[in-house]
Each structure stands twice: as C-alpha cells, then as structure tokens.
Amino acid sequence: MMTFEVLAEPTRRRILDLLRERERLVGDLVVALPLSQPGVSKHLRVLREAGLVGVRQEAQRRWYRLQPEPLVEIDAWLAPYRQLWERRLDALERHLDAMPDAEAETKGEGL
Amino acid sequence: MMTFEVLAEPTRRRILDLLRERERLVGDLVVALPLSQPGVSKHLRVLREAGLVGVRQEAQRRWYRLQPEPLVEIDAWLAPYRQLWERRLDALERHLDAMPDAEAETKGEGL
DNA sequence: TTTGTATATAACCTATAGGGTATATTCAAG
DNA sequence: CTTGAATATACCCTATAGGTTATATACAAA
Numbered sequence: 096m097m098t099f100e101v102l103a104e105p106t107r108r109r110i111l112d113l114l115r116e117r118e119r120l121v122g123d124l125v126v127a128l129p130l131s132q133p134g135v136s137k138h139l140r141v142l143r144e145a146g147l148v149g150v151r152q153e154a155q156r157r158w159y160r161l162q163p164e165p166l167v168e169i170d171a172w173l174a175p176y177r178q179l180w181e182r183r184l185d186a187l188e189r190h191l192d193a194m195p196d197a198e199a200e201t202k203g204e205g206l
Numbered sequence: 207m208m209t210f211e212v213l214a215e216p217t218r219r220r221i222l223d224l225l226r227e228r229e230r231l232v233g234d235l236v237v238a239l240p241l242s243q244p245g246v247s248k249h250l251r252v253l254r255e256a257g258l259v260g261v262r263q264e265a266q267r268r269w270y271r272l273q274p275e276p277l278v279e280i281d282a283w284l285a286p287y288r289q290l291w292e293r294r295l296d297a298l299e300r301h302l303d304a305m306p307d308a309e310a311e312t313k314g315e316g317l
Numbered sequence: 318t319t320t321g322t323a324t325a326t327a328a329c330c331t332a333t334a335g336g337g338t339a340t341a342t343t344c345a346a347g
Numbered sequence: 348c349t350t351g352a353a354t355a356t357a358c359c360c361t362a363t364a365g366g367t368t369a370t371a372t373a374c375a376a377a
Contacts, residue, residue, distance in 0.1 A: 215364085242366075244368080245366060265373090265375065
C-alpha cells in the first residue's frame with residue numbers, strides 16, 4: 096500500500112500522531128481510539144508494512160514506535176506545489192501592503 | 207472528501223502534476239491518461255469539490271487549472287514529522303562524518 | 318433547426334477497505 | 348502444564364471508490 100493511501104485513513108494518522116509523542120503498546124492505542132483491539136492491530140499492520148512504524152517485543156507486549164522516513168516521499172511530492180502556494184501568498188501579501196486601507200475590511204475572508 | 211483521501215488516488219495526483227505545468231482541457235487529460243472521458247470527469251469533480259482545481263468555461267470547452275491551497279493543510283500535518291526525520295538524517299550524517307573510512311563501503315546501501 | 322463536439326451525469330458492476338466477533342498464538346506466572 | 352494477559356489472525360459483512368457504457372446537456376457551426 097502506497098504511503099498516500101496509508102495516510103488517507105484518519106485513524107492511522109491519529110496513531111502516527113500518538114506515536115510521535117512516544118512509544119506505545121497496542122493496548123494504549125486501543126484505549127486512546129474508538130476502535131476494537133483487532134481493528135487497531137490491523138491498522139498497525141498496514142503502518143508496519145508501509146514502514147511508518149516499527150515494533151519492539153517485550154514478553155507478550157509490543158512497543159510500537161514511529162518511523163517517519165516514508166513521509167519524505169510525501170514531502171518530495173509536495174515540494175513543487177509548495178513553491179506555487181508560497182508565490183500566491185506572497186502576491187497576496189504584496190497586494191495587501193499596496194492597499195493598507197482595505198486590510199481591515201478584508202479580515203477573516205477567504206482567498 | 208478529505209484532501210488526503212483525494213491525493214491517495216494515483217490518477218488524481220497525476221492530474222495535479224499535469225495541471226501544475228499549465229491549464230488543460232478535459233480532452234487533453236483524456237489523451238494523457240489511460241482512462242475513459244467519464245473517468246477523467248469524475249476525478250475532476252472530486253478534485254473540484256476538494257478545492258484542488260478550478261474551471262474556466264470557454265464555449266463547450268472547460269479549462270481546468272490547479273488550485274494548490276488545500277495542500278497547505280497536508281504540509282501543516284507533515285511539519286512536525288519533518289523535524290523528526292531531519293533530526294535523524296542529521297544524526298546519520300554526523301555518524302558518517304565521524305567514520306569517513308566506512309563511507310565508501312556503505313555507498314549505495316539503504317538506511 | 319439540425320448536426321457535431323466537448324463535457325457531465327446516470328446507471329451499473331466489482332474489488333476491497335475497514336469494521337466487527339471469534340479464535341489462534343505467545344509468553345509469564347502459578 | 349494450566350491459566351491469564353496481550354496481541355495477531357481468520358472470517359464475515361457492508362459501504363463505497365473507481366472503472367465502464369449509455370445518455371443528457373450545452374454550445375458552435377452549418
């Protein structure tokens with residue numbers, strides 16, 4: 096499963112967020128998530144196969160930890176787009192700088 | 207549909223890549239992709255509803271253009287992870303610097 | 318006002334992701 | 348060597364994503 100597909104699942108993103116903080120046992124995640132234990136285990140398998148998490152066994156317990164490397168690929172895909180929106184935001188900024196009176200009226204509106 | 211889910215589909219990422227270059231007609235995309243015209247139109251609808259593309263009509267033709275703003279959200283989710291892998295790569299780099307003899311032997315190997 | 322072109326929508330089909338429950342597995346403890 | 352715990356796997360079920368073909372829509376051109 097491709098990294099993007101793996102990340103499409105909100106629960107899996109949530110798991111990664113939790114693991115970003117520290118290692119966790121499967122049981123910890125089961126408590127933290129609105130999901131059955133097998134459900135959590137299944138997501139962990141997907142994450143493992145994608146290389147996004149690693150496991151360390153300690154007796155019957157399994158400590159899952161984050162492995163962020165595959166996210167580099169996502170970042171790489173994103174890179175050329177980042178330039179585009181930064182250019183756009185810069186242009187907007189310059190525009191606002193050029194007409195400071197309009198700034199107050201525009202506050203809170205979308206692009 | 208969430209931005210991450212929209213991007214999970216390879217064809218849709220391909221469409222965005224094509225639109226990054228320049229505006230395109232639906233027909234252009236149909237030619238460029240191994241997909242029927244309705245198939246392309248469906249993906250374009252998903253991209254439109256996600257705010258990732260915009261349309262300009264010219265007679266019967268529709269020019270689709272990229273709208274990169276929703277990608278900011280992806281970038282934001284990624285940000286805290288970026289720090290992590292950068293830290294890891296830095297550590298690796300320092301490690302290699304510390305043992306320069308091993309560098310040649312390690313060339314080409316994965317992490 | 319018919320015809321052709323470009324695109325969208327409808328209707329349908331199939332594979333599969335993600336959830337649940339039941340069960341297997343693995344190991345420590347007694 | 349039986350029991351209890353933590354986790355993984357098997358199996359089933361359902362919703363839906365993504366593909367296709369057929370058709371509707373919108374507009375230019377003739």
